[in-house]
Amino acid sequence: MEKEEKGIGERLEAATAQLERTLNWLEERFAAANALTGEVERISATVESAAADRREAELAEKLAAVERELAEVKAAAAPSALNPLRRTLPSTTSEMLAKHGIGEGPVDVRTLDAALAGLSLEQRIAVKTQLLRAGAIA
Numbered sequence: 153m154e155k156e157e158k159g160i161g162e163r164l165e166a167a168t169a170q171l172e173r174t175l176n177w178l179e180e181r182f183a184a185a186n187a188l189t190g191e192v193e194r195i196s197a198t199v200e201s202a203a204a205d206r207r208e209a210e211l212a213e214k215l216a217a218v219e220r221e222l223a224e225v226k227a228a229a230a231p232s233a234l235n236p237l238r239r240t241l242p243s244t245t246s247e248m249l250a251k252h253g254i255g256e257g258p259v260d261v262r263t264l265d266a267a268l269a270g271l272s273l274e275q276r277i278a279v280k281t282q283l284l285r286a287g288a289i290a
Contacts, residue, residue: 245282259288 249259252267264283268276283289 242282245279248279259283261289264289 249264249267252263254260254263254267264280268279271279280289
């Protein structure tokens with residue numbers, strides 16, 4: 153029996169030693185896996201942060217360009233709103249005003265009203281609108 157007990161004891165010691173080696177090997181693998189995972193997370197976070205910063209900078213540049221373009225359009229539109237594109241009067245209006253002594257340049261409102269007295273209300277409005285578009289009266 154002693155021999156049998158001795159054999160069982162030796163096998164138990166060998167199994168225990170094998171279990172300890174396996175446990176150590178598993179702990180090393182787990183530690184390496186954790187270290188590797190943590191490193192990958194840090195790298196990906198850095199890449200994501202750099203990509204976000206780059207995208208933010210691109211969007212800021214686009215916004216600045218659009219704001220500049222908008223300012224240019226507003227600056228170009230402001231004078232055109234004050235100065236309409238049409239600067240000439242129809243020939244019939246120019247002839248009618250010339251008959252009453254009103255020529256090129258700014259028109260006196262009283263003189264204009266006297267010249268337009270013979271026209272209907274709609275015709276007077278049309279002539280004054282044309283003069284406003286041409287910039288002849290304010």
